Amino acid sequence: MARALINAPAKAKRGEVIEIKTLISHVMETGFRPDNTGRPIPRDIITDFICKYNGEEVFRAELFPAIAANPFLTFFTVATESGTLNFEWTGDNGFSATESVNITVE
Amino acid sequence: MTDDEGVVQRTRRRFLVETAALAGAAGMGLALDAAPAPATPASMRAAIRKVVGEAPLNKGKLKIDVPALIENGNAVPLTVSCESPMTESDHVKAIHVFTEKNPQPNVIGAQLGPRAGRASVSTRIRLADTQKIVALAQMSDGSFWSDEVEVVVTLAACLEGT
Numbered sequence: 001m002a003r004a005l006i007n008a009p010a011k012a013k014r015g016e017v018i019e020i021k022t023l024i025s026h027v028m029e030t031g032f033r034p035d036n037t038g039r040p041i042p043r044d045i046i047t048d049f050i051c052k053y054n055g056e057e058v059f060r061a062e063l064f065p066a067i068a069a070n071p072f073l074t075f076f077t078v079a080t081e082s083g084t085l086n087f088e089w090t091g092d093n094g095f096s097a098t099e100s101v102n103i104t105v106e
Numbered sequence: 107m108t109d110d111e112g113v114v115q116r117t118r119r120r121f122l123v124e125t126a127a128l129a130g131a132a133g134m135g136l137a138l139d140a141a142p143a144p145a146t147p148a149s150m151r152a153a154i155r156k157v158v159g160e161a162p163l164n165k166g167k168l169k170i171d172v173p174a175l176i177e178n179g180n181a182v183p184l185t186v187s188c189e190s191p192m193t194e195s196d197h198v199k200a201i202h203v204f205t206e207k208n209p210q211p212n213v214i215g216a217q218l219g220p221r222a223g224r225a226s227v228s229t230r231i232r233l234a235d236t237q238k239i240v241a242l243a244q245m246s247d248g249s250f251w252s253d254e255v256e257v258v259v260t261l262a263a264c265l266e267g268t
Contacts, residue, residue: 067214
């Protein structure tokens with residue numbers, strides 16, 4: 001299981017724009033590098049990232065090999081109500097990881 | 107040195123030179139096989155057209171924030187932000203980033219909505235060469251806005267083995 005780190009405020013005012021930072025450990029092998037016998041190392045990357053706020057999708061990104069190893073993503077969302085932020089990463093070779101954080105909106 | 111030894115010396119030298127040449131040729135062949143065809147300005151334009159379609163591409167509104175001089179191309183901090191009120195009727199729908207000389211032109215494609223509050227995305231990218239980065243934003247009214255920056259990369263993201 002890949003290690004994921006989420007940095008999001010635990011508390012926010014209603015309507016406030018909050019910054020969410022995510023980091024997940026992953027090699028993001030591009031598929032363009034040869035191994036020591038000269039054959040290309042097969043691609044192994046995270047291809048999709050989705051963030052849901054109480055089940056509603058608020059951010060989605062399609063990633064390509066040009067994203068550095070251990071993909072880091074920062075984006076914003078409006079704190080509308082207390083609840084859960086769900087994060088989901090999917091990628092090559094059946095890679096899948098999820099993480100969630102709770103947020104209290106006053 | 108006797109004649110015999112001289113012959114041995116010569117043949118050994120020849121053997122070494124020939125093996126080195128062979129190994130070199132083999133190495134070259136392998137390197138050529140493994141080297142991916144790099145993206146060109148043309149393939150970047152094609153990738154952009156695929157997203158934009160026939161719509162005109164306007165300059166402005168969008169801003170790319172990236173260091174102008176990059177020491178390590180393996181992890182380059184990149185922020186793309188766009189001026190927008192982010193309301194239901196006027197918001198940024200998507201932000202795309204492309205490069206000119208990476209093996210593949212696409213870097214990231216992000217889908218946003220009015221719930222984002224602010225149209226800004228940051229990540230870390232790989233850059234294979236000194237090149238141009240292009241970002242574009244799709245607005246809710248269907249218009250496209252773009253920005254481009256030239257960056258200098260001193261250590262390229264590795265395409266060869268580590």
